[in-house]
Amino acid sequence: QSVLTQPPSASGTPGQRVTISCSGSSSNIGSNAVSWYQLLPGMAPKFLIYGNNDRPSGVPDRFSASKSGTSASLAISELQSEDEAEYSCAAWDDSLQGPVFGGGTWLTVL
Amino acid sequence: EVQLVESGGGLIEPGGSLRLSCVTSGFTFTNAWMSWVRRAPGKGLEWVGRIKSESDGATTAYAAPVKGRFTILRDDSKNTVYLQMNSLKIEDTAVYFCGNRGGSRIDNWGQGALVTVSS
Numbered sequence: 001q002s003v004l005t006q007p008p009s010a011s012g013t014p015g016q017r018v019t020i021s022c023s024g025s026s027s028n029i030g031s032n033a034v035s036w037y038q039l040l041p042g043m044a045p046k047f048l049i050y051g052n053n054d055r056p057s058g059v060p061d062r063f064s065a066s067k068s069g070t071s072a073s074l075a076i077s078e079l080q081s082e083d084e085a086e087y088s089c090a091a092w093d094d095s096l097q098g099p100v101f102g103g104g105t106w107l108t109v110l
Numbered sequence: 111e112v113q114l115v116e117s118g119g120g121l122i123e124p125g126g127s128l129r130l131s132c133v134t135s136g137f138t139f140t141n142a143w144m145s146w147v148r149r150a151p152g153k154g155l156e157w158v159g160r161i162k163s164e165s166d167g168a169t170t171a172y173a174a175p176v177k178g179r180f181t182i183l184r185d186d187s188k189n190t191v192y193l194q195m196n197s198l199k200i201e202d203t204a205v206y207f208c209g210n211r212g213g214s215r216i217d218n219w220g221q222g223a224l225v226t227v228s229s
Binding site: 002006032033034035037039042043044045046047050056088090091092096097098099100101102103104 | 114147153154155156157159171173174207209213214215216217218219220221222
């Protein structure tokens, strides 16, 4: 069981805006920045966003992140078929003294 | 282009040892903190451990499930980080990824190496 809680699945249609939630506690999301990753089977995970929308070059601004208290969200606007993938959140945990991850959310583009 | 390539995975019996390698290119390895993260079948990502740069003391930190059994090493002359895994357990079965940077932010990842612990 992952330390951070994500819904196992989400879905949307092309052009739509979808959000994926990530719930933690005061020792992780509540006090540290959150990272988001895109995972595809057999491929290297891809870093998407850190903190307040710090995106690496090449990640479109359709991807945005937010945080409130001990929860965080990833929003994907103008949904495209290529966005169909698994998304995982992560945050440093002050109690465990290491990063913790969510269980992942599989996004289906209908 | 940043590249990280893991190797050394395979099938190993419980109690055995295995060493994974992660050869990197495209960034200044000597300045990089390096991490190992794994993903067991049907589960989410799990941090394994990290090693700081030599200039930061090359100190290591490990997750509780692997502490005392796994060791992370680095060879800056080869731009390579290693994960030495001893006393392997069935629950260590996973795809193991290396990544650059420590903490929850890992900018670049390898494609992973599958380790299967089974009798």
